Amino acid sequence: MKTTFDLESIPTQKGRVAIVTGANTGLGYETALEFARKEIKVILACRNEKKAMDAKKRIEAVVPNAELEFIPLDLMDLASVRIFAGTFKKSYNRLDLLINNAGIMIPPLQKTKDDFESQMGVNYFSHFLLTGLLIDLLNATEGSRIVSLSSKAHETGVIDFDNLNAEKSYSKMVAYSQSKLACILFTQELNRRLKAAHSGTISVAAHPGVSRTDLGRHIPKLAYYLLMPIFLLITHSSAKGALPTIMAALDKDVQGGDYFGPVGFKEMKGPPAKVKAKPRAYDAEIAVKLWEVSEELTDFKFEF
Numbered sequence: 001m002k003t004t005f006d007l008e009s010i011p012t013q014k015g016r017v018a019i020v021t022g023a024n025t026g027l028g029y030e031t032a033l034e035f036a037r038k039e040i041k042v043i044l045a046c047r048n049e050k051k052a053m054d055a056k057k058r059i060e061a062v063v064p065n066a067e068l069e070f071i072p073l074d075l076m077d078l079a080s081v082r083i084f085a086g087t088f089k090k091s092y093n094r095l096d097l098l099i100n101n102a103g104i105m106i107p108p109l110q111k112t113k114d115d116f117e118s119q120m121g122v123n124y125f126s127h128f129l130l131t132g133l134l135i136d137l138l139n140a141t142e143g144s145r146i147v148s149l150s151s152k153a154h155e156t157g158v159i160d161f162d163n164l165n166a167e168k169s170y171s172k173m174v175a176y177s178q179s180k181l182a183c184i185l186f187t188q189e190l191n192r193r194l195k196a197a198h199s200g201t202i203s204v205a206a207h208p209g210v211s212r213t214d215l216g217r218h219i220p221k222l223a224y225y226l227l228m229p230i231f232l233l234i235t236h237s238s239a240k241g242a243l244p245t246i247m248a249a250l251d252k253d254v255q256g257g258d259y260f261g262p263v264g265f266k267e268m269k270g271p272p273a274k275v276k277a278k279p280r281a282y283d284a285e286i287a288v289k290l291w292e293v294s295e296e297l298t299d300f301k302f303e304f
């Protein structure tokens, strides 16, 4: 198993185009920064213009010749996903890397514009639609990849088709775990369908372990500060947490369906490498059922 990823040795990627959702902070920001260093043109797909423009400035301060463009995307609203894809397609005729990164964790119960539970909507359903709307461009771009962000939380996840969007009950953590399991099931099913269509595009997944980002914004402040000493021991920086995503996107040995994460203690931190998700993440029957439900709920059918 390959356990070394040498980002320095990755050659320039000039001419390539990437979309990074949630690129204004955390792992998305670090991913966009490293892509910019490799001369990839990066679309910052963010919901908040001020935060996105601030991130753009911070990247340009490090990489003065960075090619960056902000296009608004609010994953709480499928209409925004459609507008984003339309805007992107008006200006670009290629898409090399789609990084389905943006996410939220354990918010209070909230529904998206389309009545999805917010974690399922933002983390999964909107990225499902976004990928579908861009699949023709990805298919037409040689060597293109889709990287979807999962989490160790998928390990306890279950796809509850009777309570997919908190129709019956809501547990913040159960919904988060479900959304992150959905992201790997989607990765695998998408890759199977791309393969069947003889596409050169591959679908892969990554998780950062436990990384210090803004993701914990809904954790109660007291618990957050009390747990901080332990948290510091078991976590790594956002720059390190982004490496599995960057490896999945740029390493030459990556195969469709691969999953990347840090390989230190319990995959919480450490250098990035290929890892294995829990068996239910590879359950093709559940993946097909989820795919069909997702097409129905987003009112979108993939065409390969």
Ligand SMILES: NC(=O)c1ccc[n+]([C@@H]2O[C@H](COP(=O)([O-])OP(=O)(O)OC[C@H]3O[C@@H](n4cnc5c(N)ncnc54)[C@H](OP(=O)(O)O)[C@@H]3O)[C@@H](O)[C@H]2O)c1
Pocket: 021, 022, 023, 024, 025, 026, 027, 028, 045, 046, 047, 048, 051, 073, 074, 075, 076, 101, 102, 103, 104, 105, 122, 123, 149, 150, 151, 152, 207, 208, 209, 210, 211, 212, 213, 214, 215, 216, 241
């Ligand atoms: N950090 C970890 O330890 C960890 C562990 C496992 C998995 N992950 C996964 O890694 C991914 C990135 O998380 P992170 O840790 O970098 O968290 P983060 O620092 O909170 O960044 C999340 C990003 O997603 C964006 N976002 C949230 N809601 C959105 C919406 N409705 N529309 C568009 N963008 C939206 C945020 O934008 P705003 O700034 O505007 O809110 C932000 O840019 C997530 O998918 C998360 O589940 C992280």
